[in-house]
Amino acid sequence: MKISTKILVLLPVFIAFFSCDKALEEDPQNKLKPETVQDYDELLNYGYPTTRDYGTEVPLDFYVEMMTDDQDLSYFNQDANEYAIHPFSFEITHEHSSMMRGYDQAWKNFYEAIYYANVIVENIDGAEGGTAAKNYLKGEAxxxxxxxxxxxxxxxxxxxxxxxxxxDPGVPLKLDPIVQASSYTRNSVQEIYDQIDSDLTEGTRLMEENDQRVQSKYKLTPVAANLLASRVALYKKDYESVIEFATKVTGExxxxxxxxxxxxxEAQTGWGYGQGTHYLSPDNDNVLFVYGSNEYYTYAYLPGALGVSDDFMNTFEPGDLRLYYFSYVKGPQGRIYFKNRPFPNRTGEPVRGFRVEEAYLNRAEAYAESGMLREALDDINYIRRxxxxxxFDEEDGNYYRYSxxxxxxxxxxxDIVREERRRELFGEFHRWYDLRRYGMxxxxxxxxxxxxxxxxxxxRYILQIPQVELDFNPSMEKNPR
Incomplete structure (x- = not known):
C-alpha cells in the first residue's frame, strides 16, 4: 500500500477526534498505520501548521494582525470591509463563521498539527529504518x-x-493520538509552557545529535528550533535563555x-513589486523556515480594504528602505503592503517564516531588559545597516546607527528595540503577540x-474558546468577556 493511501486511512481518526460530535466518543479500531521512517516523514507533513482544510483553505490567525495598531481600513472596497470590520473592531466571534468559513480556525488547525506530531512521537520508534533517522524525525515532531x-x-x-x-487557564494538553470518550478540560498556562520547554529541549537535542542536514526551507531544522526556543524564552521573560538560544542561531x-x-x-518606483516580492523568499539565506500556504482570505481584501496605519508609517526614518518594501501609497485605496509576497505571482499573499533577523531582535530585547544596552544597540544596528x-547622507544625522x-x-x-522589532517584522504575525506581552x-x-x-x-486580548468546543466540553472554562 502506498504511503498516500495510508495517510488517507489515518484521516478518519483525526476527523473523529476533532469533529466535536458523537464521533469523538468512538475509538476507531483497526486503522492502518505507516510502517517505515519514510512513511512517517511524509505523514509529519500534516504536523506543519497550515491553512489546509482537506482541499480548501481557511485562515490560521491572520485576524489578530488586523486587530493591531499596524492596520487600517481603507474606504475603497465596502464589500470587503463588511468582513474586515469584525476583527478591525475587535469583535471576533464564531457567529461570523458563515461569512468566510470562520475567522478563527487556529484552534482546529493547530490541534490537527498536534495530532499528527503525536502520531510520530508515539510510533516512530517501532518503524522500519535507521536509528538516527527515527530520532531526528521524533525530534522534529x-x-x-x-x-x-x-x-x-x-x-x-x-x-x-x-x-x-x-x-491561569490555558488550553487542553493532548500528548497522545488516542481518542478519549471523556470531555477535555484546560490545563494551566504553566503546564502548557512546561510541555513546550520539554518538547523543545528534547526535540532540539534529538535533531542536533542526529542531524540529517535537511536542505528544504519547508522543514524545521535545528537552527530554526533554536530560534523558536529564543522566542518562547522571550515570551516568558527568561532573558538569559533568550540570549543563549539566539546566539546559537546567529552562530550558525x-x-x-x-x-x-x-x-x-528606486524603491519608490514600480509600486514596490520588485522589492517586496522576495523579502520572505525561501531562496534568501536569512530565511530559516517557511510554513503555511497563502491564505487567500487573509488579504483578499487588498488592495480594497486593509492598509497600513499612520501610526506605523510614522515610525520610519528618512533613508529606511523598508517603508517602500512594505507598502506604497495610491490614492483612495489606502496604503497597500507587499512584503509578504513570497513568490512573484500576485500581490497580497503572505507566507509565514522564521528569519535570522528575529534572532537578533529577540537577543537585543533580552540584552536591553538585562541592562546590557550597548549589546542591545549593537544587534539593532547590525540589522539596520x-x-x-x-x-543616504550620514552627515545630516538621519542614518541607521543608534548610540x-x-x-x-x-x-x-x-523602546528603541521594540520599535525596530515592529518595523522589521511587520506583517509577519508578531505584532499582536508582542502587544500582549508588552502589557496589552x-x-x-x-x-x-x-x-x-x-x-x-x-x-479581548485573549480569544474566546471556539463555541463548538465549549458546547461539546461543558466543563471547559470560557474566557471572560
Whole structure:
C-alpha cells in the first residue's frame, strides 16, 4: 500500500477526534498505520501548521494582525470591509463563521498539527529504518508540537506571568493520538509552557545529535528550533535563555536580507513589486523556515480594504528602505503592503517564516531588559545597516546607527528595540503577540465616523474558546468577556 493511501486511512481518526460530535466518543479500531521512517516523514507533513482544510483553505490567525495598531481600513472596497470590520473592531466571534468559513480556525488547525506530531512521537520508534533517522524525525515532531501549543496558548490564554501561570487557564494538553470518550478540560498556562520547554529541549537535542542536514526551507531544522526556543524564552521573560538560544542561531547563520543597495528613488518606483516580492523568499539565506500556504482570505481584501496605519508609517526614518518594501501609497485605496509576497505571482499573499533577523531582535530585547544596552544597540544596528539606503547622507544625522550615549537609560533603549522589532517584522504575525506581552496597551481604530477602542488590558486580548468546543466540553472554562 502506498504511503498516500495510508495517510488517507489515518484521516478518519483525526476527523473523529476533532469533529466535536458523537464521533469523538468512538475509538476507531483497526486503522492502518505507516510502517517505515519514510512513511512517517511524509505523514509529519500534516504536523506543519497550515491553512489546509482537506482541499480548501481557511485562515490560521491572520485576524489578530488586523486587530493591531499596524492596520487600517481603507474606504475603497465596502464589500470587503463588511468582513474586515469584525476583527478591525475587535469583535471576533464564531457567529461570523458563515461569512468566510470562520475567522478563527487556529484552534482546529493547530490541534490537527498536534495530532499528527503525536502520531510520530508515539510510533516512530517501532518503524522500519535507521536509528538516527527515527530520532531526528521524533525530534522534529516534538518541536512542531511545541510550536503548535505555543501558538494556541498565546491565542486563547493570558500572557505568561510566572506569578499566576500555575493557576491561569490555558488550553487542553493532548500528548497522545488516542481518542478519549471523556470531555477535555484546560490545563494551566504553566503546564502548557512546561510541555513546550520539554518538547523543545528534547526535540532540539534529538535533531542536533542526529542531524540529517535537511536542505528544504519547508522543514524545521535545528537552527530554526533554536530560534523558536529564543522566542518562547522571550515570551516568558527568561532573558538569559533568550540570549543563549539566539546566539546559537546567529552562530550558525548571521545573514541579514540586504536591501541597502537600493536607492530611495528606486524603491519608490514600480509600486514596490520588485522589492517586496522576495523579502520572505525561501531562496534568501536569512530565511530559516517557511510554513503555511497563502491564505487567500487573509488579504483578499487588498488592495480594497486593509492598509497600513499612520501610526506605523510614522515610525520610519528618512533613508529606511523598508517603508517602500512594505507598502506604497495610491490614492483612495489606502496604503497597500507587499512584503509578504513570497513568490512573484500576485500581490497580497503572505507566507509565514522564521528569519535570522528575529534572532537578533529577540537577543537585543533580552540584552536591553538585562541592562546590557550597548549589546542591545549593537544587534539593532547590525540589522539596520542592511535596511537603509547606503547612499543616504550620514552627515545630516538621519542614518541607521543608534548610540547608547543618545539615550538616558534602559527604558528608552527598550523602546528603541521594540520599535525596530515592529518595523522589521511587520506583517509577519508578531505584532499582536508582542502587544500582549508588552502589557496589552489600548488600541484605537478609526473607520468612517466610528472609533473602535480596545481598552488596555481588555479581555479581548485573549480569544474566546471556539463555541463548538465549549458546547461539546461543558466543563471547559470560557474566557471572560
Amino acid at each position: 516534538m518541536v512542531l508540537r511545541a510550536f503548535s501549543f505555543f501558538k494556541l496558548i498565546n491565542l486563547y490564554a493570558k500572557p505568561y506571568d510566572p506569578g499566576t501561570a500555575a493557576s 547563520n548571521s545573514q541579514i536580507f540586504d536591501i541597502s543597495g537600493t536607492t530611495m528613488e 542592511f535596511k537603509f539606503d547606503a547612499q 547608547v550615549s543618545d539615550y538616558s537609560g534602559k527604558e528608552e533603549v527598550i 496597551p489600548e488600541i484605537r481604530h478609526q473607520y468612517n465616523d466610528e472609533t473602535y477602542i480596545l481598552p488596555a488590558g481588555d479581555p
